[in-house]
Amino acid sequence: MNLVVLVKQVPETTDVRIDRKTNTLIREGVSSIVNPFDMYAVEQALQIRDEHGGRVTCISMGPPQAEAALRETLALGADEAILLSDKAFAGADTLATSYTLAEAILKLGEFDLVICGKQAIDGDTAQVGPGVAEHLDIPHVTYVSKVEEISNRHIRVRRMTEEGYDVILSSLPALITVVREIGEPRMPSIKGTLRARKAQVITWTAGDLEADELMLGLSGSPTQVARIFSPEIRPGGEIIEGDSAHEKARNLLARLKESHLL
């Protein structure tokens, strides 16, 4: 089974500062980590590989420093790591990023399952995973909390919803994005870390991909950030009290009338 994990290097702190002029993140002086949700994706991939065999390839797009994030995944046991790094990729929005990552996956050749974290903790868009799936023209399932079963042709997963979960059966190849409930990521091992230090992280530039250059980086990014702000916190719902179902219904009716909704 060929498993691909998409990994992003993000600033360590969740307390990120924003450059008000460009509306982009200030990265100077902030140490970097692997996006925590991507660690769940790596863990899920390693578990599938450990059980069913195959290879785990981690791909990241970013500056040369992002190699450190990929080495972390190698220390955990990933088989191969590829860094997409080129000035031509810079300034990419989620559309151009997902296009570039999809092109890299196509260049890899055969794959069965692509796994991503549900979102990155810096941008928080949750768009790249589904975007990659669309570029690859494969099915995708977001917010996966459990892989129930995987065979050569199918995968059955649980998708978290606000009320509970959906059970979804998908054909392969497919893409899933995973949430924390998938399980704690493993710790690296000393042998794995030593191996990762020596391992080669392959770097692909724009020239290595058979990509349309106009769809890469800034030129392939139609997104315009108008303003960045903290959203207002949604107030919690109101629970209608009452001693019996009948009374609760009466109280609800009264509230609806009071609000001129009925």
Add this chain to the structure above:
Amino acid sequence: MNYFLTEEQEIIKELSAKIAEEKIAPRAAEFDESEEFPWNLIRILADSDLFAVWVPEEYGGLGGGVFEQCLVVEELSRACAGVAVSYAASALGGFPILMFGTGEQKQRFMPEIASGSKLAAFALTEPDAGSDAGNIRTTAIRDGDHYVLNGTKQWITNGGEADVYVVIATLDPEKGPRGMTAFIVEKGTSGFDFGKKEKKMGIRASATTELIFKDCKVPVENLLDKEGKGFLVAMRTLDKTRPGVAAQAVGIAQGALDKAAEYASTRVQFGKRIGEFQAIEHMLADMATQIEAARSLVYNVAWMIDSGERHVTKAAAMAKLFASDVAMKVTCDAVQIFGGYGYMRDYPVEKMMRDAKITQIYEGTNQIQRSIIGSAVIKEALRRK
């Protein structure tokens, strides 16, 4: 301070610290309360190769030594000394096999000890043989192709949880140390059972039990070294593992200092952070200095042992004595800096104080360490005459 660690040692230290911080620290209070053996944490240590650091590569280890083992113990102890001692006790059981075992014995036991798939333990202490280790009463009688063991061992770390036990018994109690003989006894051997699990003041995540031998038949191929060499096996083993206890003490002390310094820089009284008061500042200074001195002593002894230096008894005793006294003092001071909060179980320092106490007691009380050091000093003086 810079101890000029190699790249591999840095990796070992960083990974141990990461596991301590992310996996052990959040659960330390829980295991202290429940006194449950932390198998899931032990599995994490095993999967991360930490049990392999001191084992030669030919047995699946990483080829390090006492120094690497000390690095791990120190980092784990910063988060929980109970988990750290469960880890360290496996080395206490493993070292005698590595040092005195036959090639066949090493092939049989070391790979599983290195992978952490099996824990080891070391059994010397008995109800009437603590500091007076030569006074053990557990007997071993040769009977054809096996030995028959009878008696009770007390306060054995990893008792019941470990699979491999190095047990010191006597062929003849009248002979004292010269009758003592070491055996490797596997869990599940008929006639080998576990007695009560102790309820302890500290290191409560660790398992401490009696080992009970009732006509327990141990095959002759499990004899470790030769008949009558058990006392030597025990003493040489303890020389090698004493720096581990000392490293545990350094780790506990460092953990307590970290918490105290953090608290002193946030707690405000009389309109100032309490760390700005000289009374507290000087306490922190003494704590930090004593810890660094203890660490230097521990690392140095570990290097001596790993470099093959034969006469390490005095130095190992010094490291254990000094570091454990520092741990006791520093953890007491940490509780003092926390004031009333420090006395409460909601804060981590009272546990560290309870944990620190054992480091002055086990693997030779500090009174015994002083006797070892003192007699060595006298011997050196006589030699100079």
